Amino acid sequence: MPSPREASSSLQEKMDEAIDGVNKAIARLLPETDLPEARLFDAMRYGTLNGGKRLRPFLAICSAKLFNVDLKRAKRIAAAIEFVHCYSLIHDDLPSMDNADLRRGKPSTHKAFDEATAILAGDALLALAFEVLSHPDTHEDPRVRCDLVQALALAAGGHGLCGGQMLDILGEKEEFDLGTISRLQRMKTGRLMTFACEAGAILGKAGEPQRKALCNYANDLGLAFQVTDDILDTEGQVIHLGKPTGKDDKAGKSTFVSTMGKEQAKARAEMLVQQAIRHLHIFDGGRADTLKELATYVLKRRA
Amino acid sequence: MPSPREASSSLQEKMDEAIDGVNKAIARLLPETDLPEARLFDAMRYGTLNGGKRLRPFLAICSAKLFNVDLKRAKRIAAAIEFVHCYSLIHDDLPSMDNADLRRGKPSTHKAFDEATAILAGDALLALAFEVLSHPDTHEDPRVRCDLVQALALAAGGHGLCGGQMLDILGEKEEFDLGTISRLQRMKTGRLMTFACEAGAILGKAGEPQRKALCNYANDLGLAFQVTDDILDTEGQVIHLGKPTGKDDKAGKSTFVSTMGKEQAKARAEMLVQQAIRHLHIFDGGRADTLKELATYVLKRRA
Numbered sequence: 001m002p003s004p005r006e007a008s009s010s011l012q013e014k015m016d017e018a019i020d021g022v023n024k025a026i027a028r029l030l031p032e033t034d035l036p037e038a039r040l041f042d043a044m045r046y047g048t049l050n051g052g053k054r055l056r057p058f059l060a061i062c063s064a065k066l067f068n069v070d071l072k073r074a075k076r077i078a079a080a081i082e083f084v085h086c087y088s089l090i091h092d093d094l095p096s097m098d099n100a101d102l103r104r105g106k107p108s109t110h111k112a113f114d115e116a117t118a119i120l121a122g123d124a125l126l127a128l129a130f131e132v133l134s135h136p137d138t139h140e141d142p143r144v145r146c147d148l149v150q151a152l153a154l155a156a157g158g159h160g161l162c163g164g165q166m167l168d169i170l171g172e173k174e175e176f177d178l179g180t181i182s183r184l185q186r187m188k189t190g191r192l193m194t195f196a197c198e199a200g201a202i203l204g205k206a207g208e209p210q211r212k213a214l215c216n217y218a219n220d221l222g223l224a225f226q227v228t229d230d231i232l233d234t235e236g237q238v239i240h241l242g243k244p245t246g247k248d249d250k251a252g253k254s255t256f257v258s259t260m261g262k263e264q265a266k267a268r269a270e271m272l273v274q275q276a277i278r279h280l281h282i283f284d285g286g287r288a289d290t291l292k293e294l295a296t297y298v299l300k301r302r303a
Numbered sequence: 304m305p306s307p308r309e310a311s312s313s314l315q316e317k318m319d320e321a322i323d324g325v326n327k328a329i330a331r332l333l334p335e336t337d338l339p340e341a342r343l344f345d346a347m348r349y350g351t352l353n354g355g356k357r358l359r360p361f362l363a364i365c366s367a368k369l370f371n372v373d374l375k376r377a378k379r380i381a382a383a384i385e386f387v388h389c390y391s392l393i394h395d396d397l398p399s400m401d402n403a404d405l406r407r408g409k410p411s412t413h414k415a416f417d418e419a420t421a422i423l424a425g426d427a428l429l430a431l432a433f434e435v436l437s438h439p440d441t442h443e444d445p446r447v448r449c450d451l452v453q454a455l456a457l458a459a460g461g462h463g464l465c466g467g468q469m470l471d472i473l474g475e476k477e478e479f480d481l482g483t484i485s486r487l488q489r490m491k492t493g494r495l496m497t498f499a500c501e502a503g504a505i506l507g508k509a510g511e512p513q514r515k516a517l518c519n520y521a522n523d524l525g526l527a528f529q530v531t532d533d534i535l536d537t538e539g540q541v542i543h544l545g546k547p548t549g550k551d552d553k554a555g556k557s558t559f560v561s562t563m564g565k566e567q568a569k570a571r572a573e574m575l576v577q578q579a580i581r582h583l584h585i586f587d588g589g590r591a592d593t594l595k596e597l598a599t600y601v602l603k604r605r606a
Contacts (some may be wrong), residue, residue: 115399
């Protein structure tokens with residue numbers, strides 16, 4: 001059986017290091033408690049400390065590194081981004097949404113707890129992300145903190161994550177053309193990945209061209225990620241993905257694969273990854289090599 | 304039949320003016336749209352433009368007025384606070400939470416739309432609140448905006464609204480003592496009312512004693528509000544409240560009334576209101592008269 005990881009050993013090491021750092025930051029920001037409402041915090045910990053790939057945190061850390069941002073700060077924003085990502089997964093898995101019993105091979109949060117607790121845990125994680133970003137420990141300059149809050153709010157709200165998930169649900173009842181599928185995925189997956197890269201640039205007070213280049217990179221990467229997700233959904237194995245495959249097909253959702261066919265989808269993902277890498281040419285020397293390598297990894301991943 | 308409104312005509316006029324201003328601010332921040340995901344925005348509008356009392360926005364506006372804050376800015380933060388309040392109502396009404404079909408006499412959001420849309424509308428309203436607060440239109444000083452975001456995040460998260468609602472749900476299965484009921488209500492109702500008053504002070508760059516006085520006022524007022532809510536729940540009429548009464552009793556929840564009895568609860572509410580008013584003595588002349596009158600109104604309200 002092939003390994004689900006196709007990253008080079010050096011990229012894998014960097015990713016593992018980031019995963020470890022972010023997990024520690026999450027655990028620190030979400031300590032265990034014996035308050036009367038502890039069940040809520042247990043669910044928040046369950047929904048975030050569950051062995052995710054931490055792709056968005058890794059993007060934020062790599063992006064921040066380009067501007068020599070202090071690693072501790074980078075990990076804080078990485079944790080905040082993961083709070084938003086995990087909140088969206090907890091809510092997406094609910095019976096009234098995607099009705100998914102499994103997440104990363106384990107019972108999803110509403111299965112491990114209950115629906116009400118899962119909804120509240122998601123809500124509280126979203127609020128926590130803004131608490132972390134606006135806290136002075138994130139950056140001494142309040143302008144930087146405000147920029148982060150504003151960009152995350154836009155990525156998470158009706159014109160980002162929530163709008164994307166709304167479209168995803170509407171897509172179960174109507175057939176979408178390629179333009180609408182791209183719109184859906186840019187909102188649902190792309191916006192938060194873009195914020196992850198942008199956050200590193202904001203934290204590093206990067207110039208506009210650098211910030212823009214990272215956003216463009218993340219935008220293409222996010223779309224490539226989703227196209228490969230659609231491909232994996234048709235051919236992946238439960239053991240690698242930790243969730244049932246063929247779900248989109250069963251739900252009657254239009255995907256890149258159902259619209260373009262698998263071969264064309266593969267070609268499109270490759271094109272997007274090449275385009276993503278080209279945006280990074282603005283960073284000289286080998287400075288952006290990890291992000292470039294990551295883009296190739298997204299294409300080759302099996303989980 | 305007595306009027307549900309017991310406010311003096313001058314207080315009522317001020318409240319009506321604030322309601323009108325906040326409704327316009329909400330409608331401006333949530334314009335109708337024909338985007339493919341319009342259903343989400345329709346639900347957000349439905350859940351916010353539904354004839355609420357706008358008590359929290361009124362608190363924010365009155366508090367901001369104490370420091371001569373520009374009314375347009377006060378209305379922006381008032382709208383943001385109402386977004387959070389309405390998001391919490393939308394989620395609280397869900398079948399897995401309080402399972403309430405009616406809100407303010409009309410079908411609750413998940414009844415008018417569906418559960419998934421209601422969950423997403425709540426999520427997007429929470430994000431929108433932070434988008435509004437962190438936007439330069441709220442205040443030119445990013446330190447002020449960060450302070451607002453930080454305080455709202457704390458009020459909305461696991462140690463505020465969400466924690467309070469978690470306790471509320473846990474209270475269906477276990478009997479709470481008075482201390483835990485107070486904790487629950489301070490988190491679920493008090494924290495956001497306190498933020499409303501605090502937000503006016505933050506926006507007006509008020510001194511610490513003024514800010515503290517307003518927080519203390521709101522804290523007592525919030526608790527008094529909840530005690531009268533419990534009393535109204537036992538004796539109120541559906542026509543005034545726009546929601547079924549006797550619900551807490553049916554759900555087996557411990558309330559102030561079930562724990563202290565109605566007479567003692569009434570006495571406690573009166574004591575809290577007197578205490579709330581005393582905190583405002585720091586504001587000389589008649590500057591805080593509206594807030595004082597509001598406290599008395601909370602006691603006498605019938606809806």
